[in-house]
Amino acid sequence: xxxxxPAVKGTREFYPEDMVxxxxxxxxxxEVSESFGYQEYDGPFLETLELYAAKSGEELVKEQSFVFxxxxxxxxxxxxxxTLSLARMIAQRQNELVFPLRWWSFGPFWRYEKPQKGRTRxxxxxxxxxxxxxxxxxxxxxxALCATFFKKAGLVPQEVQIFINDRQLMETELIKRxxxxxxxxxVFRMIDRRDKLSLAGWxxxxxxxGCTNEQFVQLRAVIEDKELWHSSxxxxxxxxxxxFYGVGDYVSYDPRIIRGLDYYTGIVFEAKDIGEKxxxxxxxxxxxxxxxxxxxxxxxxxxxxxGDVVFxxxxxxxxxxxxxxxxxxxxxxxxxxxxxYKASVALCNRLRVVDINAVLxxxxxxxxxxxxxxxxxxxxxxxxxxxxxxxxxxxxxxDLATREQISFPNEELEDxxxxxxxxxxxx
RNA sequence: GUGGCUGUAGCUCAAUGGCAGAGCACCUGUCUGUGGAACAGGAUGUUGCGGGUUCGACCCCCGUCAGCCACCCCA
Numbered sequence: 046x047x048x049x050x051p052a053v054k055g056t057r058e059f060y061p062e063d064m065v066x067x068x069x070x071x072x073x074x075x076e077v078s079e080s081f082g083y084q085e086y087d088g089p090f091l092e093t094l095e096l097y098a099a100k101s102g103e104e105l106v107k108e109q110s111f112v113f114x115x116x117x118x119x120x121x122x123x124x125x126x127x128t129l130s131l132a133r134m135i136a137q138r139q140n141e142l143v144f145p146l147r148w149w150s151f152g153p154f155w156r157y158e159k160p161q162k163g164r165t166r167x168x169x170x171x172x173x174x175x176x177x178x179x180x181x182x183x184x185x186x187x188x189a190l191c192a193t194f195f196k197k198a199g200l201v202p203q204e205v206q207i208f209i210n211d212r213q214l215m216e217t218e219l220i221k222r223x224x225x226x227x228x229x230x231x232v233f234r235m236i237d238r239r240d241k242l243s244l245a246g247w248x249x250x251x252x253x254x255g256c257t258n259e260q261f262v263q264l265r266a267v268i269e270d271k272e273l274w275h276s277s278x279x280x281x282x283x284x285x286x287x288x289f290y291g292v293g294d295y296v297s298y299d300p301r302i303i304r305g306l307d308y309y310t311g312i313v314f315e316a317k318d319i320g321e322k323x324x325x326x327x328x329x330x331x332x333x334x335x336x337x338x339x340x341x342x343x344x345x346x347x348x349x350x351x352g353d354v355v356f357x358x359x360x361x362x363x364x365x366x367x368x369x370x371x372x373x374x375x376x377x378x379x380x381x382x383x384x385x386y387k388a389s390v391a392l393c394n395r396l397r398v399v400d401i402n403a404v405l406x407x408x409x410x411x412x413x414x415x416x417x418x419x420x421x422x423x424x425x426x427x428x429x430x431x432x433x434x435x436x437x438x439x440x441x442x443x444d445l446a447t448r449e450q451i452s453f454p455n456e457e458l459e460d461x462x463x464x465x466x467x468x469x470x471x472x
Numbered sequence: 473g474u475g476g477c478u479g480u481a482g483c484u485c486a487a488u489g490g491c492a493g494a495g496c497a498c499c500u501g502u503c504u505g506u507g508g509a510a511c512a513g514g515a516u517g518u519u520g521c522g523g524g525u526u527c528g529a530c531c532c533c534c535g536u537c538a539g540c541c542a543c544c545c546c547a
Binding site: 154160163350420427445 | 507
């Protein structure tokens with residue numbers, strides 16, 4: 046392999062076998078989103094850095110965005126997330142849109158991170174948001190949407206769980222335990238870190254960041270209190286609603302879920318693979334002020350995002366990634382020799398007219414070679430029209446799996462193929 | 473951004489300073505109208521890239537790129 050110019054680090058190349066997975070996922074996402082009546086939309090791939098600067102969280106903006114100056118000298122970013130674009134799009138048409146509205150999107154995003162398995166610099170993301178309602182019912186609907194998606198993908202609650210928490214509940218609890226309001230943003234960051242450190246390491250981290258020993262004890266008590274949600278009418282209500290949806294067993298309470306993005310103000314949630322790897326699959330939450338933050342009137346929303354990289358890995362680890370055909374045609378038309386080539390082209394034409402996909406072998410060749418090619422490419426059947434068939438006015442269909450051949454009159458082609466394909470599909 | 477491991481044929485991997493190899497896959501033939509077997513034969517490499525040490529480097533050293541793993545962070 047000599048001197049191939051390498052792809053940009055962290056970018057993705059979708060070979061046909063990868064592309065079918067991407068399209069399968071897109072179709073599944075569309076199916077679930079639309080089953081809840083969400084409308085598809087999209088925003089720009091390029092945005093001003095300014096859009097994210099105020100609200101996305103420092104790390105995302107300063108460390109992880111692809112930023113450059115355009116020819117006019119403006120600082121632009123390849124979008125690292127969609128929610129801010131969504132907020133602006135809503136704000137711009139705030140007076141004509143009908144609320145509540147439900148929108149979803151699936152498109153490319155970029156983050157400048159160190160690539161490894163499950164993490165690339167270029168990825169697709171599913172976003173779904175419900176805008177205009179500030180209620181536990183709205184939060185529950187969006188969480189139910191996630192759970193329904195998992196269910197539809199074949200994942201069970203023993204494999205994936207959606208963990209939820211409420212930042213308001215946490216704030217109330219923190220104040221009760223002696224943490225002043227201005228310390229909360231900092232404390233949230235500490236809670237976010239808990240899972241990544243040993244208890245001793247976390248203790249040191251917390252104290253290094255200005256907490257007293259008493260505060261450390263209190264903080265630890267908060268995040269270890271798995272029953273804290275009982276004191277929250279909102280979360281209690283949400284669990285009840287999720288039972289109505291029939292997805293209650295996909296959701297549990299976790300006081301350690303806080304989320305890194307700064308704009309969440311209420312319910313926050315994160316779905317994880319609870320098997321060996323413990324990978325985060327999606328995350329989201331409730332944001333009360335986002336539309337206002339980008340210049341609109343106050344309007345609440347709740348939504349989430351899921352990347353396209355981890356999810357198929359999770360499915361694969363549970364053996365639930367479907368095997369998808371990469372060959373869109375099921376029929377290969379062989380070419381016997383130069384004299385019969387015209388007849389082979391004619392067969393293809395007739396099949397395509399009746400919406401049957403067909404591939405024409407590109408040159409006359411030995412039949413054995415053509416059958417082998419057909420088999421390796423994943424075709425289901427090969428058609429033969431050589432001198433013998435032409436003289437009898439017939440066509441031969443060879444089933445590549447069973448190796449059986451049937452022949453039929455030329456004029457019955459369309460019907461016979463349709464019949465055969467229907468039988469093949471159901472077998 | 474930090475630390476570690478890895479990089480040899482299309483794929484999986486050998487070769488521990490002395491002629492770059494094996495299995496699988498591929499191509500051809502046995503087989504001039506029939507693909508999954510068998511047999512026979514065949515092709516395939518800037519050993520990721522650049523430098524250095526050495527009589528001699530896949531091997532040792534430095535740099536660099538990429539992948540993977542752990543951090544960081546997140547989808």
